[in-house]
Amino acid sequence: xxxxxxxxxxxxxxxxxxxxxxxxxxxxxxxxxxxxxxxxxxxxxxxxxxxxxxxxxxxxxxxxxxxxxxxxxxxxxxxxxxxxxxxxxxxxxxxxxxxxxxxxxxxxxxxxxxxxxxxxxxxxxxxxxxxxxxxxxxxxxxxxxxxxxxxxxxxxxxxxxxxxxxxxxxxxxxxxxxxxxxxxxxxxxxxxxxxxxxxxxxxxxxxxxxxxxxxxxxxxxxxxxxxxxxxxxxxxxxxxxxxxxxxxxxxxxxxxxxxxxxxxxxxxxxxxxxxxxxxxxxxxxxxxxxxxxxxxxxxxxxxxxxxxxxxxxxxxxxxxxxxxxxxxxxxxxxxxxxxxxx
Numbered sequence: 001x002x003x004x005x006x007x008x009x010x011x012x013x014x015x016x017x018x019x020x021x022x023x024x025x026x027x028x029x030x031x032x033x034x035x036x037x038x039x040x041x042x043x044x045x046x047x048x049x050x051x052x053x054x055x056x057x058x059x060x061x062x063x064x065x066x067x068x069x070x071x072x073x074x075x076x077x078x079x080x081x082x083x084x085x086x087x088x089x090x091x092x093x094x095x096x097x098x099x100x101x102x103x104x105x106x107x108x109x110x111x112x113x114x115x116x117x118x119x120x121x122x123x124x125x126x127x128x129x130x131x132x133x134x135x136x137x138x139x140x141x142x143x144x145x146x147x148x149x150x151x152x153x154x155x156x157x158x159x160x161x162x163x164x165x166x167x168x169x170x171x172x173x174x175x176x177x178x179x180x181x182x183x184x185x186x187x188x189x190x191x192x193x194x195x196x197x198x199x200x201x202x203x204x205x206x207x208x209x210x211x212x213x214x215x216x217x218x219x220x221x222x223x224x225x226x227x228x229x230x231x232x233x234x235x236x237x238x239x240x241x242x243x244x245x246x247x248x249x250x251x252x253x254x255x256x257x258x259x260x261x262x263x264x265x266x267x268x269x270x271x272x273x274x275x276x277x278x279x280x281x282x283x284x285x286x287x288x289x290x291x292x293x294x295x296x297x298x299x300x301x302x303x304x305x306x307x308x309x310x311x312x313x314x315x316x317x318x319x320x321x322x323x324x325x326x327x328x329x330x331x332x333x334x335x336x337x338x339x340x341x342x
Contacts (some may be wrong), residue, residue, distance in 0.1 A: 018325045020334070028332065034266050035168045036330055039161055039263050041317045044110065046160035047134050050153050056106040057134065061093040063112060067292050069094050070239060073211070075115040078131045078287050087090055089114040092311060095296050098272055105139040110314070117337040122150035125326040126264050128315060130335035136269075137309030143253045143271050146308035147229060150257060151187050151269055153312070154227060158182055161309060174323035178261065181226040187257075188228040195220060195230050211237045211257070215266040224260035231255045240282035243271040243306075257312070269310025276300045 021027040048058065066079055069092035078089040090096075093111040100107050121127035134153070138146055162169065162176045169176055190198075192212070192337050199206040199216045206216045214228065220230075232251045235244055242252045254270030273279050280299055283290045290297060320329035328334035335341055 011201065014024065018329065019186065019196075020328065020339065024333065027334075028115065032329065033171065033332070035171050035269065036322050036324065037332060038168050039165055040314070040330060042161050042165055043314070043318060043321065044156045045049040047153060049160075050156040051108045051136065054106070054149065054152075055139075057104045057208055059100055059104075059107055059109050061090065061109045061111045061135070063090055064088065064129075065090065065096070067095070070286070070288055074118040074305040078116060079083060080115050081134055086288065090114045093135045093312070094309075095131070096237075097309055098241070098274070098304050098307060099296065101137060101139045101307055102299070105305075106137075108134065108136045111135045111311070117123075117340040118265050119321050121214075123339045126316060126319075127337055128331060128335055131316075131327075131339050132329050134314055134317075135309070135311045137272075137307050139305040139307045140239065141271075141308040143231070143255065143269075146269055146271075146310060147189075147255060150310050150312065152225075154257070154266075154317075155183060157317070158321060163280070168248050169322065172322050172324075175320075178225075178323075182260075184227070185226060187226065188224075189231055189239055190228060191232045192230055192234065192251075193232070198294040200327055207232050209234050209236060216262065217258060218262050221258050221264050224258065225265065227257055227259050229255045229257055236285075238270070240279055240286050241270070241272050243273045244278075253308075255310075257310075259316075259320045261320070263316070265313075267310050269308065269313040271308040272306065274300065274304050274306045275312045 027033055037339050042147055064082055064087045066087055068077060068088040068090050077091055080087050080089060086185050091113055093109055097107060113133055117127045137147060158179050162179060187243050190304060193208065195212055196208045198208050199219060204216050204219055206212060211233065233254055235250050235252055238252055238254060242254045243249045252270060256265050257267035258264060259266045273282060291294055315327050315330040319327045328336050333342060
């Protein structure tokens with residue numbers, strides 16, 4: 001068998017993240033990796049316990065399908081030949097979460113995602129080409145209701161890990177006192193416009209019409225002592241499924257959850273659009289071809305419930321809880337953008 005070396009990507013500056021190991025054996029046999037994966041295991045147990053206790057049903061999402069979330073920020077989809085048909089590897093479970101609400105009112109899944117991120121993301125220490133999300137969706141929910149679920153989930157997972165695995169965290173040098181504010185206080189909510197103004201005050205040229213860029217996320221994150229929500233993104237910067245506010249046209253009923261200490265975004269979510277005509281119009285506005293989404297639009301036409309939900313990046317969340325330098329350390333078989341690996 002040919003050994004594929006994991007090497008620093010071309011253009012990745014020294015110091016941008018911990019150097020990748022020479023191969024799977026070095027990574028998997030590392031005491032650091034064993035501690036990190038032990039923590040991640042406990043995080044998954046805690047997440048399932050919390051969501052099941054809140055009445056959510058776990059389902060298994062598909063890995064391939066005729067269409068997937070169109071994505072953003074330059075990430076590309078992966079095409080596969082599925083018995084002569086051009087199918088996609090899932091970049092997100094969002095369309096299938098909405099569809100599954102025809103069976104259950106409250107659902108979640110631990111969903112694999114594949115996104116060919118731009119090569120420059122290899123230097124952010126926060127991006128993987130293959131990762132997992134804790135995906136949650138709730139029929140009839142408002143943004144405020146799903147924000148409370150996301151906050152409760154994060155707090156429960158952190159509380160369980162710090163209570164049950166203090167030795168593993170200590171072995172990684174993670175000071176658990178940094179979680180005091182997270183566990184004791186509500187998460188702050190700030191609007192996208194306020195976040196942009198804050199970045200302008202720090203000399204960062206963030207566009208008021210775009211998602212907070214990666215550098216901006218890190219700047220806002222470094223100022224915080226606990227996770228916080230950014231809400232009310234402008235309409236043009238997110239997908240067709242994010243619901244536009246009736247009270248504030250031009251703004252979306254959505255959010256990001258940003259971790260403190262410079263770790264950046266952990267989670268994105270929103271109230272979902274479920275009106276057929278509005279979804280088709282939004283698809284066209286965002287440059288999507290409605291004909292590609294035949295099965296999904298047929299379900300929307302027949303009726304799917306209004307909902308709200310989110311996707312919480314498991315590896316990013318693990319990185320934050322464990323205090324890791326790079327997100328690839330939170331994966332047993334890391335896929336860093338631009339790096340060929342097992």
